[in-house]
Amino acid sequence: MRWQDPALQAVYSAPxxxxxxxxxxxxxxxxxPKPWIMGQYAGFGTPAESNQRFRALLQAGVTGFxxxxxxxxxxxxxxxxxxxxxxxGRVGVAIDSLADIEILMDGIPLEQISQVRTxxxxxxxxxxxxxxxxxxxxRVNPAEFGMFIQNDVLKEFxxxxxxxxxxxxxxxxxxxxxxxxxxxxxxxxxxxxxGYHIRESGASATQEVAFTFANAxxxxxxCVRRGMSVDRVAPTLFTFLAIxxxxxxxxxxxxxxxxxxxxxxxxxxxxxxAASEQLRIFAFTAGSSLTAQQPLNNVVRASLEATAAAxxxxxTMHVSAYDEALGVPTEAAATxxxxxxxxxxxxxxxTQTLDPLAGSYAVEQLTDELVESITALMGEIEDRGGALACxxxxxxxxxxxAAAYRQAQLVExxxxxxxxxxxxxxxxxxxxxxxIDEATEAAQVGAVRKVRAERNQPEVDSxxxxxxxxxxxxxxxxxxxxxxxxxxxxxxxxxxxxxQHLGRWQPTDAF
Amino acid sequence: xxxxxxxxxxxxxxLDGHDRGAKVVARTLRDAGFEVIYxxxxxxxEQVVAAAISExxxxxxxxxxxxxxxxxxxxxxxxxxxxxxxxLVGGIIPEADADELREMGVAGIYTPGTALAEIxxxxxxxxxxx
Numbered sequence: 001m002r003w004q005d006p007a008l009q010a011v012y013s014a015p016x017x018x019x020x021x022x023x024x025x026x027x028x029x030x031x032x033p034k035p036w037i038m039g040q041y042a043g044f045g046t047p048a049e050s051n052q053r054f055r056a057l058l059q060a061g062v063t064g065f066x067x068x069x070x071x072x073x074x075x076x077x078x079x080x081x082x083x084x085x086x087x088x089g090r091v092g093v094a095i096d097s098l099a100d101i102e103i104l105m106d107g108i109p110l111e112q113i114s115q116v117r118t119x120x121x122x123x124x125x126x127x128x129x130x131x132x133x134x135x136x137x138x139r140v141n142p143a144e145f146g147m148f149i150q151n152d153v154l155k156e157f158x159x160x161x162x163x164x165x166x167x168x169x170x171x172x173x174x175x176x177x178x179x180x181x182x183x184x185x186x187x188x189x190x191x192x193x194x195g196y197h198i199r200e201s202g203a204s205a206t207q208e209v210a211f212t213f214a215n216a217x218x219x220x221x222x223c224v225r226r227g228m229s230v231d232r233v234a235p236t237l238f239t240f241l242a243i244x245x246x247x248x249x250x251x252x253x254x255x256x257x258x259x260x261x262x263x264x265x266x267x268x269x270x271x272x273x274a275a276s277e278q279l280r281i282f283a284f285t286a287g288s289s290l291t292a293q294q295p296l297n298n299v300v301r302a303s304l305e306a307t308a309a310a311x312x313x314x315x316t317m318h319v320s321a322y323d324e325a326l327g328v329p330t331e332a333a334a335t336x337x338x339x340x341x342x343x344x345x346x347x348x349x350x351t352q353t354l355d356p357l358a359g360s361y362a363v364e365q366l367t368d369e370l371v372e373s374i375t376a377l378m379g380e381i382e383d384r385g386g387a388l389a390c391x392x393x394x395x396x397x398x399x400x401x402a403a404a405y406r407q408a409q410l411v412e413x414x415x416x417x418x419x420x421x422x423x424x425x426x427x428x429x430x431x432x433x434x435x436i437d438e439a440t441e442a443a444q445v446g447a448v449r450k451v452r453a454e455r456n457q458p459e460v461d462s463x464x465x466x467x468x469x470x471x472x473x474x475x476x477x478x479x480x481x482x483x484x485x486x487x488x489x490x491x492x493x494x495x496x497x498x499x500q501h502l503g504r505w506q507p508t509d510a511f
Numbered sequence: 512x513x514x515x516x517x518x519x520x521x522x523x524x525x526l527d528g529h530d531r532g533a534k535v536v537a538r539t540l541r542d543a544g545f546e547v548i549y550x551x552x553x554x555x556x557e558q559v560v561a562a563a564i565s566e567x568x569x570x571x572x573x574x575x576x577x578x579x580x581x582x583x584x585x586x587x588x589x590x591x592x593x594x595x596x597x598x599l600v601g602g603i604i605p606e607a608d609a610d611e612l613r614e615m616g617v618a619g620i621y622t623p624g625t626a627l628a629e630i631x632x633x634x635x636x637x638x639x640x641x
Contacts, residue, residue: 071526071577083555086582087526161528161552201531288531292603292622325623327578327605401534408535412627421624433605436578507551511521511534 008352012359020313020354024262026255026367027355028313029278035351036309037115037316038341039064039282044328045440046447047103050093054108056331060338064115064146064316067104068092074162076123076495079444089440091328092119096448097490101130102137110135115146115316117192117282122164124151125177126491128190129481136486147188148238148282151177154215154387155194157505158396159201164495167391169502173477175222180478182223182232191219192240192282199242200288202404205253205370210377211396212239213257213264214387217378220269221386230269234276238315243305244286250305251357252366254281254312259367260374282316283309290325294420295431298322303340310350311357317341327433394510401511451488459487464497471501515546517569517638522550522559524587527577532601532623536572539627540634556586563596569638570618575602581611588615597637601625 010033013019021031039062044050050067057065069092071077072084078096079088088094095101120127127149135142153170156163163170174191181190195203195212203211216237223233239257243250261279265271285305290298299322306319319337321329329337345351357363381390390396410416417423467480477498484494521537523530530552541547548566550559563571575583580602587598599619600612609620618640619633 071528075526077526083526086579087577090578156528159531161530162526201529202535288623291624293624325603327603401538404531404535405538408539408627418624422626430606433607507553509549509551511530511537511547511549 008349010352011354012356014359017359023266023274023277024259025278026259027358029258029280029315030354033352033354035345036314037064038062038338038345039066039115039117039316039318044068044091044093044434045089045436046443047093047095047100049089049437049440051104051106051108053331054104057334057338058108060335061342062338064113064117064148066117066318067119069119070094071162073491074119074121074123076126076164076491078490078492079441079448081492086441088444090436094440094444095130095491096444097451097488098130098133098485099451099488100447101134105134110138110140110145113145115148115189117148117150119150121150121153121156121160122162122170122173123491123495124149124153124190125173125180125477125481126485126494127151128177128181128188129478129485132185132482133486142185143187147185148192149177149188149190150192150194150240151190152192152194152215152240154218154391155197155212157391158211158400159197163505165498165502166505167388170505171218171222171388173498175219175226176476176478178219178223178233178236179226179228179476182228182236186232186236189236189238191216191236192238193219194240196240196242196284198400199244200286201400202407203400204403205244205246205249206373206377207399207403208242209253209257209260209370209374210381211387212241213260213374214378214381214390217264217382218387224269230265230271231273231276234265234269234271235273235278238280238282240282240284242286243283243309245289245301245304247304247308248362249366249370250308251312252363252370254283254309254314255355255363255367256370256374257281259371260378281314282318283312283314284318285320287320287324290320290322291418291421292325294426295322295326297420298325299336299340302337303344306340306344307348307350310344310348311355313355323431323433326431328436330432330434394508397508398510448490452490455488460484460489460493463487464489464493467494468497468500471498516544516635518546518548518567519570519572519634519638520548520550520559520563520566520568521572521574522554522562523552523574524554524556524559524583525575525577525579526553527575527579528552529576530574532576533572533574536574536601536627536630539631543631545634545638556583556590559587560590560594563591564594568596570634571596571598572634573598573600573602575600578603580604581608584612584617585615588617597640599630599634599637601630
């Protein structure tokens with residue numbers, strides 16, 4: 001008797017239909033199945049504390065990982081600045097200078113890491129400089145490891161909110177970083193075109209992708225204006241998108257995003273290389289779908305979301321920990337999130353078949369409809385002068401705020417079910433939550449002051465003077481920033497120099 | 512003429528840039544008949560309290576998702592001193608911190624998933640008390 005089941009194939013298709021790895025890449029950018037890179041977002045406290053967590057994650061089999069930065073770091077404020085009080089080491093690790101990066105990466109072989117991701121946006125160019133400097137000190141070629149810098153400062157103006165300078169100046173700094181990486185370390189990802197935070201701020205899937213690509217166009221247009229070839233830049237980029245519980249629409253969204261991107265690159269930017277047309281996706285399970293009520297339900301939500309991304313095909317994934325609506329994840333919760341990815345990737349067999357939902361009437365129609373709605377909205381933004389103009393006028397922020405309000409009302413009315421919140425509520429046992437050590441702030445304040453006291457001050461002054469001259473002359477800030485971090489200038493000092501020339505973004509009271 | 516149900520300041524103290532919750536609450540309260548003033552991002556506790564006093568509000572809603580809620584709320588309450596303005600806080604707030612905030616005198620605490628109707632009712636009560 002025959003006992004064998006049919007073997008799983010890498011590709012199933014109908015005659016004449018689009019295949020995986022073929023333009024416009026709806027079905028995926030590769031013709032061969034490959035597991036995604038499992039990167040978990042982590043980092044808190046002092047660089048030494050985060051270093052311990054990273055070592056544990058590497059031990060657990062993580063192939064790429066992420067450095068969450070605290071808010072003062074993300075906003076170019078040193079740990080001993082009065083504006084940093086209460087925030088040091090809270091939502092990520094505190095980094096003030098190259099000395100902290102040396103501690104953060106101590107004992108971690110750079111060349112064994114496929115991807116280090118970071119939430120540096122407004123300070124993306126400084127982050128690149130810090131790792132160029134670290135690699136030089138360790139005599140490692142920076143191209144031997146992967147660095148993934150979010151650097152999408154434009155989306156900070158509509159979601160997430162860590163912008164420092166006005167939009168146009170912010171864009172120029174981001175492009176300085178993109179330009180440097182495209183020229184010197186083309187293995188790095190100098191920009192993650194981020195829709196995740198836009199979606200988390202209440203956007204629809206259409207808004208998420210359209211706003212993200214509209215922002216991407218602003219960066220690309222500036223790259224092209226500076227004389228860079230789109231085929232030099234586009235292959236270094238990633239997009240960073242959310243996975244919400246809308247299972248089938250989310251599968252369709254990733255497929256649609258790939259098709260829209262491929263068409264944009266080929267038709268609008270005249271890309272010649274397939275790599276420019278292939279949208280590389282980093283998918284992240286939606287933090288906003290996590291609830292503080294009955295937090296263990298979040299394990300199920302994250303598993304479903306991760307499964308949708310696995311079905312759609314992505315290059316990198318992060319799964320959120322179940323306790324994130326309550327605080328920074330505990331180690332146990334962070335490990336379970338990684339195990340969730342591993343079970344899906346290695347036990348389900350999903351990674352053996354590319355785009356297995358292709359041909360489903362629902363998924364194909366949703367994909368087509370999303371391509372249409374995303375393209376139409378991108379067209380509207382272009383008609384209004386592009387992303388930069390729409391950011392400056394506050395239009396995109398206003399659109400998002402209205403979308404968030406609509407979403408909240410759907411939950412409030414019960415039209416959108418959230419189990420344990422507006423349906424099936426129950427008292428749950430309180431969870432053990434992660435506590436940030438209150439001594440962190442004092443330790444980091446002491447550390448940055450020690451760095452300032454012990455460094456070669458004339459070297460710092462000369463690097464900062466060069467930075468000031470370069471930004472005033474409209475030159476790239478990268479060379480002088482690298483020199484400054486090598487001299488142990490702090491992030492706050494570098495930003496303060498730029499602020500004298502670029503001004504500061506002013507918050508708005510519109511809602 | 513309908514009188515407003517109260518004047519409320521919705522504030523984002525500290526460096527946290529996550530303003531979805533603050534804006535949803537601001538819109539909800541406005542549509543529920545309150546007068547709402549939103550501070551915008553990145554206000555110091557000093558700026559928040561100065562705005563509350565100059566705008567003569569009946570209640571303050573702080574939105575903090577960065578984990579700095581205890582330090583920032585304590586500072587706002589200190590600065591308010593004898594000014595009789597109730598403070599409500601929303602954000603990522605673990606239960607132990609919620610207890611600490613209540614002991615400081617915070618009138619209401621809201622975490623992800625709190626019903627908007629509950630917030631409206633409690634803000635109304637706070638405005639009446641304040």
